[in-house]
Amino acid sequence: MTLVSTNERGIIYKIARYALHDGPGIRTTVFLKGCPLRCLWCCSPESQSGEPELAKREELCLTCSVCTGEPETCPGGALERIGREVTAQALLKEVERDRPFWRRSGGGVTLSGGEPLFQPQFVKEFLQRCRERHIHTAIESSLFCKRELLEELMDLVDYFQFDLKAMDREQHLRLTGLDNRVILDNAATLLRSAKSLLTRIPLVPGCNDGEPNLRKLGAFLERHRPGAFLEILPYHRMGVGRYEELGRAYPLPDTLPPTKEEMERALKILREYPIRVINEGGR
Amino acid sequence: MSQPVTERREQTIRRITAMKKRMILERPTELLPERALLVTAAYEEHAAEPPVMQRAYALQKVLAEMTLFMDDDELFVGHPSPRPRSPIVCPELGACWILDDLDSFATRSADAIGLTEENKFVLRDCLTKWRRSSLDAVVDRLLSEEVKNALDEGMITVGGRGTAQGNISINYRKLLAKGLRGIIGEIDEKLRTDMPRDIEGTKKRTFWKAARISCEAVITFAHRYADLTARKAEETDDARRKAELLEMSATLRRVPEFPAATFREALQSLWLVYTVLHIEADPHAILLGRFDQYMYPFYARDKAEGRISDEDVLELLASLWIKCTAIIKLMDSVTTRTFAGFPLFQNVTIGGQGSHGEDASNDLSRLILDAAVRARVTQPSIGFRYHNKIDPDMLYKVAETIREGLGYPAVMNDNCIIPKHLIRGATLEEARNYCTNCVETDIEGMTDSRAHSGYVNFPKCLLLAMNDGVDPDTGRRIGPRTGRLETFSSFDKLFAAYETQVAHFTRLIVDAYDLIDGAHAVHAPEPFMSSLLDDCIERGMTRQEGGVRYNFSGIFGVGLASVADAMAAVRKLCFDDRSVAPSAMMEALKNNFQNAKTLRNSCEEAPKFGNDDDYVDLIARDAAHIFCREVTQYPCMRGGFYIPELHSVSTHVYFGEVTGATPDGRLKGIAFSDGASPVGGRDRQGPTAAVRSMTKIDHQEVLQGVLYNQKFSRTLLKGPGEVAAFTDYIRTYCDLGGHHIQFNMISTEELRKAQENPSAYRDLIVRVAGYSAYFTELNRNTQDEIIARTEYEELS
């Protein structure tokens, strides 16, 4: 594939260096802004909108007589601008500073979000540039994308990480705002391929932890890649503060993290299938 | 007959717990006059002798008459004072400062030391006799007014003014292989063959005689302990303890006089000698050297022949850690304030290369790590030598031990350090046999590198450079005239002025320390320690006179990141952006940023060291470079030369206290950066970015060492995958040429501090849930949750 430099700018909101949970080795994870889904439990609401936005930490606000409205001049450091534009080339230069760490640990770059595939041109160009420089690439995606895009990505991405949030169409629509047919299609394609990947489920009590969903998930993985790894991510409320800072309401005010019993029940069901279940809480 | 494993282990735990409780946890500190009185009497009895003989007779008297300490559970004995945690008093070295501090020892806020009124009276009486003749009195008469002014102004400190200087490791291999009897044999050979033809020859013979007296005195000391253990054996009804005591007694009849034959003998031999090194002059940081190397043959042989089990070794090593921590050193109130916790900087080296460059780590290295975790005390810390051929399992174990949060092992990089020793003049084989201090490294048994000869206050040098040599805070002239910020046409002019200031104060330290070094040679020789250092006996010179094979004096640069941040801010605001007038900057500094909130904001927004930003990182590199160039040009009194180090121990706190506001936005009195590390909380791009900044400094030319202290959250080291990634992180730091890295595992207590004082913890990353985030950026509830979880993990 030839490199098409489009000078397309991407919008990112964070780069995490020394990331250890987004693929093999020590990784540099780029968080892209914008996501078509609206998962009720989303812990990074700042990633959802595709536009830059402002967050405000009330506890730091000095309530000046006239609010400057600009992070650069806010004396309390209460305002934070989320999201900045970068070109693929500039981003590569920025992340490649970590190359000595990748080399040692077998790490590389991970694109996460939001939904990285929401900015396909930018992502493709960036990944191509990584390929040229022999950088290990990973992507963390909801897999809500066109089939053609996924096929192009198969050549550009070494490691996929994706969530299967709910197997039932209606349920998925209710919990994330979108139909899951494309997602399941894409997931099946990936699982049937030889790609390294990790499937995950955020276990959210009262949302997707019912026995039928878990059984469907187990069966799906069994059908498409027996022996697949499945990681369970117990729901947590670490994102609540972020909603406050953005002035939004938290969609799951009353949901609590799964109890030990709830976790065990889910594990027990999933372990009936010929897949390898990783319990992140116990890692 | 061997016991079942679990029972044996419980016995170790019982012994360790009991010793730790009696010797450390429940032991009050206490200052006792015994050594001071014995030394004073010896000096009086031998008033006509030259100092090196007086020192030998003093050691002889103390060893013959001091109260012997022994704990009921000990398996090897020796302690430098009558009780654990009772520092010894050296009137011959520090009578003046000890007298000055006598009333405050018991009441000072940090590291108070109990002192009864009666003992205070006795000590005052004894110390007063030394008022004119102790080392610190002599040094005080030698130092120039200019040096004293610079000391008063907190521009520099100068070491060794009223205490012996350590950071030294004796030749343990030789001690264990030859025994003191063998050393005496070497001395006798010299006395027999080397007749004085001139004054030098006479001096040599005096030293040899003094060394001989000292070695004999140590043998007598061991026999006193042999008698004591035999007597205790008679008194006890416990059959097992009786057997232990009888074995100890037999051991003490053999070592350290004769070569050690077993692991237990070797340990007893070196420990008794170690104790005596404290009694002789009480320097800080007597190093234990490459313990896993010189002890390994004993361990391997005993194990092969069934004389010892790993559990036995663990028990002995854990006792060693406790016995090290039970020794504390008397320090003055100023030092203690910034140095709390009675650190003695004892150090054990593990890992590293063998003489052919092969991996030298072994089973004993691993046992040392296990023992330290079991003992859980503060001393000695461990320096782990990393190199390219290191066994990956060894590195993994080191990472796991770091996770325990003891603050050690520190990682030392052979790839960077071995070439330094070649530059310093060693052969390749010698260079590969270096051992570690906390950051400094020396070739075991043949180096006297005098770390802490002096410290330079970098940020204050910058303030003088901006203000024509005048301290903007006090208005006093203390440095050379180098112009004012308002008159500099470019940043380079400012940097040149800064260079002049650094050069000036480096020179002052050299002048002062050479005098002190000379005073040590004349007034404070150490005949016993010298007899265990190559090549003192051969040359007939004490270590103070330069008898050791490799000699250096170390000067420390303090506040590198602070000064780089400050210069970057001036460069950006006053020269590149021209958004702040130089006069406004000077005015703001003078007023400690009062009514200059916006200006201070801009200062804080300027690039900061630790974020992989060349704008400031290269200033740090250049500042380090000119310092190294200045220091290394000076020869030192004992032969050899001065060597630079970027490490501050805790002087960055003291220097910060006595320095006004700086252009990086730091207010007056606030501590500077630690070692060469970024200013706490200012490295905000993650650990890999901080590492890249750190390694833009040329560690290779900083011949005595570069300290990097990094905060790390234990939550990032939870699972095996994370520990493995951490080992790769360490490897990368070494690939990039780092000298030393040490990790502070953040405890829940510290997380709470971070909640209260977020600005100092902006760099702290914690694992939240499958991802990591900056702790201070999380909201209160999330923080609380993480604290609760970490607490839970610490318990489980």
Ligand code: SF4
């Ligand atoms: S400028 Fe900042 S501190 Fe002032 S009112 Fe606005 S948000 Fe609060």
Ligand code: SF4
């Ligand atoms: S897909 Fe991820 S980023 Fe998008 S809404 Fe769901 S949880 Fe949030």
